[in-house]
Amino acid sequence: MGISKLTTEKVKERVDIEEVVGDYVPLKKKGQNLWACCPFHNEKSPSFSVSPAKQIYKCFGCGKAGDPIQFVMDVEGVGFTEAIRHLAGKYGIEVEEDEERTPEQDQAYSERESLYIALGFARDFFVKNLLSPEGKSIGLSYFKERGFSNSIIEKFDLGYALDGWDHLLKAAKSSGFQEEILLKAGLILQKEGDPSRVYDRFRGRVTFAIHNIGGKPIGFGARILTKDKNQPKYINSPETAVYHKSDVLYGMYQAKKAIRAKDNCYLVEGYTDVISMHLSGIENVVASSGTSLTEGQIKLIKRFTDQVTVLYDGDPAGIKASLRGIDLLLEGGLNVKAVVFPEGEDPDSYSRKVGSQAFQDYLVENSRDFIGFKIGLYQDEFAKNPIRKAEVIREVIQSIGKIPDPIVRSVYAQEASSLLEVEEDVIHTELNKSLIKTQRDQFQKREEAPPHDLGFEEYLPTEEKSTASDSLKIQEKEMIRLLLNYGWEKIDHDELHLCDYLLAETADLKFETPVYEKILITYRQILNMGEAPTIDFFIRHQDSEMKSVVIDLITPRHEVSTHWSERHQIFINKENDNLSLTGFKSILRLKRRVVQKMMEEAKMKIKTAESEKDETADIEELQKIYFELKKVQLEIDKELGIVIG
The missing domain is CATH 3.90.580.10 (Zinc finger, CHC2-type domain)
Known part of the structure; x- marks a missing residue:
């Protein structure tokens, strides 16, 4: 329904x-x-x-x-x-x-909703299993050994998958779930070579529910507790219609408020790292779940803060292997710091070892910006090796080059110069080379990419580079923009509104751009019904294309600061200061584009007739039409003050 x-x-x-x-x-x-x-x-x-x-x-x-x-x-x-x-x-x-829904709408909604319901059922099933005899002796005892309290277990929906082939499958089917939905949710598997035989994906493991940003379970991670070399330590849900790994960070649902409040996000590797930090009173923490950082995950962090602190296990080799993530964070516009734990420790083990307060103090005292962190990581390597030092300098400069803010780049260049004992001019010279190369690569990509509409306010193509149809489309867009933004404003003392003038002057014109023609027709229809076609009407319209275009046309990219007039007494003319003149010129420009298009069409007919030697075509009449149109254009040009040599 x-x-x-x-x-x-x-x-x-x-x-x-x-x-x-x-x-x-x-x-x-x-x-x-x-x-x-x-x-x-x-x-x-x-x-x-x-x-x-x-x-x-x-x-x-x-x-x-x-x-x-x-x-x-x-x-x-x-x-x-x-x-x-x-x-x-x-x-x-x-x-x-x-009750009023089409069968197609019902099917599309029901399938997605069914996945959420099935995953919610699985979460509840795993949570209940913790209180079963097997769950208590294996799953719950494991969580308690790690110091997880009942409130934390409940907060993160921790559970246990019973050791058997089809415990979840049987429970789900008895509750009315179909095998097809369970398969699509990634909760069960089909046996290779025999698709008719299905069994539970998660068996004999503790489970970690993965939530979307709204709190719904969308997948699971599961850890085995026995030392079976034939089984992976962790298994995870596959990609589904509701679970896209590259866009999800474990713990984001529980952390988002704290991240915004603290204006910082701690980034760790695993599920238990996140939970242990919550136990230590630190809630602004998420995990990449052992995978390489993705652009989608970085964008997810940036929704809530620009500050990220990466927490590294005390393993120098592992840290160096994962440094690529710092460059990705920098490139994503985040300010990056790092904390390294003592050798052999991770956030989970170290927090349990030293206690909550000491753990929090350690994070504050050992947080270093990425430059100091990266240089310190290689300090011993290049102390007696000039060649290695040169390589490290280049690596550091490449990382600085990822920072989008030029002021921040300059500050880090100064810091790198001091820490590496290299002249700042050398750092800036190499940094500029790196930036120029990056810009050149980006320019090349833009050149190879297909062109896109830059919008009327940003770009007006010249007559030499654009066709009459392109120019007409732009002017149609401008006319609709004025109609939407100022249609109900009066333009003279006779109670005439701008929309009355614009609609009267375009009564005999048919717009070539379908969406603009659609907006124009809708505007007229509402007026004829005796109602006011407000912007709110178009924003709430069911036609998504029309709604999107209207929002684009009523949203200015730039605003003139009020300080010019209030503070400096500098007054800048606005287009609505004289709507009568603005509307008049807009109509003239629109008609000029219409005339130009008609001229272009007449010229093409003349060329076609001449090249094909078409005796039925009256070339002289076509030429006459062309020059009459040219006269009209010149009259409009004169009104607009356009002088063309």
């Missing part, structure tokens, strides 16, 4: 874009809007804009845009119904079901 329209409307009325987006990324006020680094793509400077007044978001980097509901759909990767349920839960709104 779906969600009733009444529930959907209650959610739309109650949600606040700042609160919804603020749960995922830290927002900073600049002008009328709030800004952040986009949660949907990797960027070095904020281009993600949130407008509390319009209740919309827009990224000027990747183009993502929408309202609070669309944001949840994008960031959580869920459908409309799931997004409404998520927001209803956040704001305490009772969800009323609606």
